[in-house]
Amino acid sequence: MLHYIGKRLLHLIPVLLGMTFIVFLIIRAIPGDPAQVILGQQATAEAVAALRDKLGLNNPWYIQYFDYLKGILTGDLGESLRTRQGIVTEVWPYLAATFELAIFAMIIAVIVGMNAGIVSAWFQNSWFDYIAMVIALIGVSIPIFWLGLMEQWIFSVKLGWLPTSGREEVRDPVSAITHLYLIDTLMQGRFDQFVVTLKHLILPGIALATIPTAIIARMTRASMLEVMRSDFVRTARAKGQKMFVVIYKHALKNALIPVLTIVGLQTGMLLGGAILTETIFSWPGIGRYIYEAIGYRDYPVIQSGILIVAFLFIMINLIVDILYTVIDSRIKYN
Amino acid sequence: MSRKKILEVKDLETSFFTDDGRIAAVDHISFSVEEGEILAIVGESGCGKSVTSLSIMGLVPSPPGKITAGEILLDGQNLATLSEKEMRQIRGKDVAMIFQEPMTSLNPLFTIGNQMMEAIQIHNKTWTKKQAKERAIEMMKLVGLPRAEELFKEYPHQLSGGMRQRVMIAMALVCDPKVLIADEPTTALDVTIQAQILKLMKDLNIRLQTAVLLITHDLGVVAETCERVIVMYAGQIVEQAPVQEIFKNPQHPYTKGLIQSVPDMRYKKDALYSIPGNVPKPGSIQKGCRFAPRCEYAFPRCSEENPELYSKTKAHTARCFLLDSENEVVLHAEMGGQVNGERIAES
Numbered sequence: 001m002l003h004y005i006g007k008r009l010l011h012l013i014p015v016l017l018g019m020t021f022i023v024f025l026i027i028r029a030i031p032g033d034p035a036q037v038i039l040g041q042q043a044t045a046e047a048v049a050a051l052r053d054k055l056g057l058n059n060p061w062y063i064q065y066f067d068y069l070k071g072i073l074t075g076d077l078g079e080s081l082r083t084r085q086g087i088v089t090e091v092w093p094y095l096a097a098t099f100e101l102a103i104f105a106m107i108i109a110v111i112v113g114m115n116a117g118i119v120s121a122w123f124q125n126s127w128f129d130y131i132a133m134v135i136a137l138i139g140v141s142i143p144i145f146w147l148g149l150m151e152q153w154i155f156s157v158k159l160g161w162l163p164t165s166g167r168e169e170v171r172d173p174v175s176a177i178t179h180l181y182l183i184d185t186l187m188q189g190r191f192d193q194f195v196v197t198l199k200h201l202i203l204p205g206i207a208l209a210t211i212p213t214a215i216i217a218r219m220t221r222a223s224m225l226e227v228m229r230s231d232f233v234r235t236a237r238a239k240g241q242k243m244f245v246v247i248y249k250h251a252l253k254n255a256l257i258p259v260l261t262i263v264g265l266q267t268g269m270l271l272g273g274a275i276l277t278e279t280i281f282s283w284p285g286i287g288r289y290i291y292e293a294i295g296y297r298d299y300p301v302i303q304s305g306i307l308i309v310a311f312l313f314i315m316i317n318l319i320v321d322i323l324y325t326v327i328d329s330r331i332k333y334n
Numbered sequence: 335m336s337r338k339k340i341l342e343v344k345d346l347e348t349s350f351f352t353d354d355g356r357i358a359a360v361d362h363i364s365f366s367v368e369e370g371e372i373l374a375i376v377g378e379s380g381c382g383k384s385v386t387s388l389s390i391m392g393l394v395p396s397p398p399g400k401i402t403a404g405e406i407l408l409d410g411q412n413l414a415t416l417s418e419k420e421m422r423q424i425r426g427k428d429v430a431m432i433f434q435e436p437m438t439s440l441n442p443l444f445t446i447g448n449q450m451m452e453a454i455q456i457h458n459k460t461w462t463k464k465q466a467k468e469r470a471i472e473m474m475k476l477v478g479l480p481r482a483e484e485l486f487k488e489y490p491h492q493l494s495g496g497m498r499q500r501v502m503i504a505m506a507l508v509c510d511p512k513v514l515i516a517d518e519p520t521t522a523l524d525v526t527i528q529a530q531i532l533k534l535m536k537d538l539n540i541r542l543q544t545a546v547l548l549i550t551h552d553l554g555v556v557a558e559t560c561e562r563v564i565v566m567y568a569g570q571i572v573e574q575a576p577v578q579e580i581f582k583n584p585q586h587p588y589t590k591g592l593i594q595s596v597p598d599m600r601y602k603k604d605a606l607y608s609i610p611g612n613v614p615k616p617g618s619i620q621k622g623c624r625f626a627p628r629c630e631y632a633f634p635r636c637s638e639e640n641p642e643l644y645s646k647t648k649a650h651t652a653r654c655f656l657l658d659s660e661n662e663v664v665l666h667a668e669m670g671g672q673v674n675g676e677r678i679a680e681s
Contacts, residue, residue, distance in 0.1 A: 231433055232441040237393055239453045240426035253443045328443055329489050
């Protein structure tokens with residue numbers, strides 16, 4: 001197993017290398033000059049040229065690329081052209097915000113989606129099944145920005161139950177330790193702030209969870225329907241086992257592999273930053289961090305941001321592959 | 335030497351409600367299994383054997399299936415009217431079942447031990463884990479599984495087909511059921527393993543006195559293991575007799591056909607006999623005897639009326655007008671006396 005994990009981590013190197021190269025070229029194809037953007041439209045040509053020189057933008061692209069690679073190999077993701085801050089230190093608060101939101105959304109998606117799928121399969125062709133699957137179909141096709149706006153309009157503006165946007169109360173900001181606010185507030189014993197943080201998570205969490213919930217529900221249902229026809233399900237029933245246990249123990253574990261695959265892919269996508277949701281709810285996450293960097297032509301931030309997201313995506317898939325072996329002892333990697 | 339009837343099926347009808355209307359897969363059948371007996375139900379695929387066994391277990395897929403008439407009396411208690419919750423107390427404890435495919439009948443993701451213990455703990459809630467484990471291992475040894483302690487921790491895919499079927503049998507017998515239903519237990523196994531499993535079932539039947547209802551399409555299996563045989567065709571019982579009687583003196587043309595189509599090593603034949611035609615599809619059943627379209631002895635009355643079960647002897651009945659005394663004279667004239675199994679004797 002360790003051998004396999006080692007091999008997979010080695011495979012990471014060419015993938016990430018290829019990715020940095022492609023991203024490096026593509027962002028330089030975007031029209032616009034970072035120096036010009038930083039100095040503004042009124043800046044003199046001399047000032048712009050001087051800044052370009054200082055930022056190393058006048059070097060040939062391959063020198064710039066190798067300088068960047070050298071940095072990555074020593075653990076330095078470069079510094080932002082705009083803020084002149086090291087990206088390694090600058091990115092964490094954004095990443096933590098995305099982690100918190102994505103994990104919150106995935107917890108909703110897994111609990112609601114899987115249970116909806118299981119119950120739909122259990123009572124196939126019942127009214128529950130029909131309604132759940134219609135909702136799931138709506139869920140996959142609904143535009144998220146619209147759903148987000150509707151949520152804000154109903155639950156914040158009309159009902160006033162939940163905050164419209166942001167991660168925290170502006171007048172009473174959370175003092176960050178890990179930047180995962182749910183954990184930070186608990187560590188400081190600030191339960192009032194914990195509740196406020198949770199309230200801030202609900203609307204963007206639901207918006208972000210909608211598509212994964214719907215996909216997981218449909219996948220779970222399909223997979224469960226197939227497994228429930230299996231002979232071992234009948235064996236379990238013939239033993240006198242309760243239907244609930246037959247479904248949630250015997251059938252579910254067998255139906256889990258395709259569902260787990262989907263959960264892994266969806267989690268990876270959410271961690272990649274849900275730009276729409278983060279923008280609508282002013283969520284200071286990695287998606288918005290990269291999006292804003294594009295506006296400023298902040299090349300190092302874009303490159304390193306995408307590198308981090310790609311790395312996370314690959315790691316999650318590796319974890320999913322390892323989880324397969326935990327569920328099914330027949331799966332072995334050599 | 336009349337033994338107590340442990341399982342009595344009376345006038346059982348199990349129907350499936352489909353878009354094409356109601357189809358009776360099991361059509362008013364009655365039989366009983368006595369204590370410690372092995373009774374076989376024989377027939378081609380689609381004749382209602384498996385639905386009969388699933389009806390007894392209360393496991394007919396519903397919808398669309400449902401027991402629409404009759405009684406299933408287990409030790410006097412009518413299973414057909416029990417709720418799902420009540421039926422759960424019976425399944426695995428009083429009636430247990432083993433299935434055709436040992437390769438897929440065990441859950442691939444749980445250890446043998448986990449699945450054995452589950453069968454015990456469902457019906458013995460007060461038992462400790464240790465007691466349950468001891469009982470499981472004792473049972474695994476009883477069915478002839480070597481190194482039971484190690485197998486306890488293994489997964490089904492690490493076992494051969496024969497071993498898995500032994501596990502299934504151990505699991506079914508672990509709560510000492512009154513009746514064991516074995517639905518084609520050897521069909522998926524190769525011949526040497528088949529013989530071992532049959533011998534095991536017969537041994538256990540003698541040792542534990544568990545009554546066995548053996549569902550099969552293999553007359554070889556029947557000859558080796560059973561005391562009495564029921565032959566089913568298109569949802570009905572067509573013949574019922576002690577095992578020697580069936581082989582020596584089959585009465586129903588369908589039974590004769592089945593016996594003739596068993597390969598016999600002693601005689602070299604050009605081609606193996608096969609009954610012409612197919613089992614009628616459920617729902618397409620016409621009036622008259624259901625076997626009449628395929629029967630070489632059929633005469634006009636056969637396609638007009640459905641015969642009842644006529645008695646040859648007290649223990650031997652068959653659903654055929656050939657056994658109706660009113661017909662005897664007519665028939666002898668029509669068919670040149672080739673009635674009571676003479677064709678069989680020729681071959």
